[in-house]
Amino acid sequence: MSLSKIKLRINGKEIEAEVEPRKLLVHFLREDMGLTGTHVGCDTSNCGACTVLLDGRAVKSCTMLAVQADGREVTTIEGISSGDDMHPLQKAFIEKHGLQCGYCTSGMILTSFWLLSKNNNPTEEEIRKAISGNLCRCTGYQSIVESIKYGAQLMKEEEKGEQEIRVR
Amino acid sequence: MHPSSFEYFAPKSMEEAIGLLTKFGEDAKIMAGGQSLIPLLKLRMASFPYVIDISRIEGLDYIEEKGKFLEIGALTTMIEIEDSELIKERYRILREAAVQIADPLVRNRGTIGGNISHGDPSNDMPAVIIALDGKLEITGKQGKKVIDADSFITDSFTTVLQEGEIMSKIMIPVFDGSSGGCYIKQKKNAGDFSVAAIAVHLSIDKEDRVRRAGIGLTSVGPRPLRAEKGERFLEGKRINDSVAREAANIIVSESDPTSDFYGSADYKKKVLNRIAVEAINTSYERAMVR
Numbered sequence: 001m002s003l004s005k006i007k008l009r010i011n012g013k014e015i016e017a018e019v020e021p022r023k024l025l026v027h028f029l030r031e032d033m034g035l036t037g038t039h040v041g042c043d044t045s046n047c048g049a050c051t052v053l054l055d056g057r058a059v060k061s062c063t064m065l066a067v068q069a070d071g072r073e074v075t076t077i078e079g080i081s082s083g084d085d086m087h088p089l090q091k092a093f094i095e096k097h098g099l100q101c102g103y104c105t106s107g108m109i110l111t112s113f114w115l116l117s118k119n120n121n122p123t124e125e126e127i128r129k130a131i132s133g134n135l136c137r138c139t140g141y142q143s144i145v146e147s148i149k150y151g152a153q154l155m156k157e158e159e160k161g162e163q164e165i166r167v168r
Numbered sequence: 169m170h171p172s173s174f175e176y177f178a179p180k181s182m183e184e185a186i187g188l189l190t191k192f193g194e195d196a197k198i199m200a201g202g203q204s205l206i207p208l209l210k211l212r213m214a215s216f217p218y219v220i221d222i223s224r225i226e227g228l229d230y231i232e233e234k235g236k237f238l239e240i241g242a243l244t245t246m247i248e249i250e251d252s253e254l255i256k257e258r259y260r261i262l263r264e265a266a267v268q269i270a271d272p273l274v275r276n277r278g279t280i281g282g283n284i285s286h287g288d289p290s291n292d293m294p295a296v297i298i299a300l301d302g303k304l305e306i307t308g309k310q311g312k313k314v315i316d317a318d319s320f321i322t323d324s325f326t327t328v329l330q331e332g333e334i335m336s337k338i339m340i341p342v343f344d345g346s347s348g349g350c351y352i353k354q355k356k357n358a359g360d361f362s363v364a365a366i367a368v369h370l371s372i373d374k375e376d377r378v379r380r381a382g383i384g385l386t387s388v389g390p391r392p393l394r395a396e397k398g399e400r401f402l403e404g405k406r407i408n409d410s411v412a413r414e415a416a417n418i419i420v421s422e423s424d425p426t427s428d429f430y431g432s433a434d435y436k437k438k439v440l441n442r443i444a445v446e447a448i449n450t451s452y453e454r455a456m457v458r
């Protein structure tokens with residue numbers, strides 16, 4: 001069994017590792033890196049519980065090899081907050097009850113993060129289409145859609161606040 | 169689940185990739201976005217001693233009009249097709265198909281070259297490229313060759329690709345002003361493969377008659393099909409609802425669906441009939457806008 005050397009950034013940190021080529025990115029993140037916020041919800045690449053950002057784009061980390069992330073930047077749910085300060089999307093999911101069991105939540109939030117990075121004012125339809133690869137067995141989606149809308153609003157307010165601080 | 173072990177190579181150039189593919193022959197498997205391949209490896213429905221990841225080859229990721237063709241590099245992702253301004257403005261049918269493939273997470277990695285090369289009769293891109301009279305550029309040891317897209321997939325999961333060959337480019341004749349088309353996909357759930365789907369592309373002449381019809385079918389045969397008799401029937405005619413209905417019956421007679429998880433063969437034919445009528449009418453309306 002030959003190992004491949006990889007070098008990548010995970011949540012802003014430079015990582016060097018040796019992996020078996022067959023190792024899926026999700027297992028590398030969970031088992032080798034201890035980043036268990038990324039979940040595995042299926043065997044068939046359908047559920048999106050494993051969603052992470054690869055160079056800023058939301059992808060299924062169970063449908064990618066760890067070696068394919070060589071030289072890339074990976075962001076997991078652990079990487080979007082700063083310390084104890086939650087990301088506005090995380091706050092929004094709590095406030096608008098965007099989760100029940102929470103299994104789908106990290107994937108939902110990372111997909112929303114990607115959506116909002118392309119389009120900071122999405123319509124309800126755009127939100128629903130964006131999360132069509134993320135399955136939730138609990139909420140019925142309505143509260144997730146509300147959370148993402150609210151998260152978008154919070155992000156804009158935060159941005160505005162930062163600009164005001166800079167002006168001062 | 170974990171794939172079985174393999175050796176992994178990520179060549180940076182076409183030459184290097186072709187060299188590896190030639191060296192390992194049947195034991196080697198090309199991987200692009202991995203969105204069809206990795207699910208198979210994970211479930212151990214397939215395994216290969218050598219995986220040649222072509223996604224790091226430079227210069228296979230572009231969308232541009234060049235002379236008579238719209239050229240799309242094989243490594244272009246579905247999301248790039250979806251987000252392309254050129255495609256949004258001028259090649260609507262490609263976007264219409266792209267946004268109906270899987271879900272955005274899969275489309276962020278899945279490539280157009282992989283979608284076609286997989287040879288899956290349920291994959292959506294082949295029928296569209298067939299309807300558009302597209303061509304495919306294949307690069308191998310001997311250099312490049314260009315073939316008609318409708319001769320590429322010969323059976324379920326089987327293509328004309330030989331050892332050491334890579335599909336490098338998709339070429340679509342540039343649309344003229346008087347053409348229009350659409351892709352209609354009937355599916356059960358969001359993100360699913362289709363029960364049946366149809367791509368129609370019509371070019372019309374000054375008298376509003378169909379000059380050229382292109383029709384491609386998804387999920388209703390052992391491979392993506394061209395509905396040739398349907399095309400011939402439409403050519404020379406002005407479209408109205410009864411012409412569209414007659415054409416749909418012909419198109420259905422050219423299909424060859426099997427009963428499976430997505431529905432019975434009979435049901436698929438009924439679905440195909442309905443979406444064929446709609447696709448012909450819609451394409452004609454779009455072509456008439458000029």
Ligand SMILES: Cc1cc2nc3c(=O)[nH]c(=O)nc-3n(C[C@H](O)[C@H](O)[C@H](O)COP(=O)(O)OP(=O)(O)OC[C@H]3O[C@@H](n4cnc5c(N)ncnc54)[C@H](O)[C@@H]3O)c2cc1C
Pocket residue numbers: 044045046063197198199200201202203204205206207222242243268269270271274277278279280281282283284285286290291292293329333334335336359360361362
């Ligand atoms: C949950 C889910 C839902 C899906 N739903 C749909 C759907 O509704 N419609 C649809 O069309 N597809 C669907 N797909 C498949 C998806 O679109 C794949 O991305 C696509 O079929 C393959 O592209 P890829 O780049 O990921 O190819 P890979 O998985 O890397 O490769 C696929 C095959 O093509 C070969 N190959 C790849 N690139 C080349 C090349 N340039 N030259 C020669 N051979 C090559 C590989 O050897 C392999 O045999 C779905 C996938 C998933 C996981």
Ligand code: FES
Pocket residue numbers: 039040041042043044045046047048049050051060061062063
């Ligand atoms: S674990 Fe279900 S899609 Fe990745």
Ligand code: FES
Pocket residue numbers: 098099100101102103104105135136137138139
């Ligand atoms: S909150 Fe339980 S799966 Fe979504």
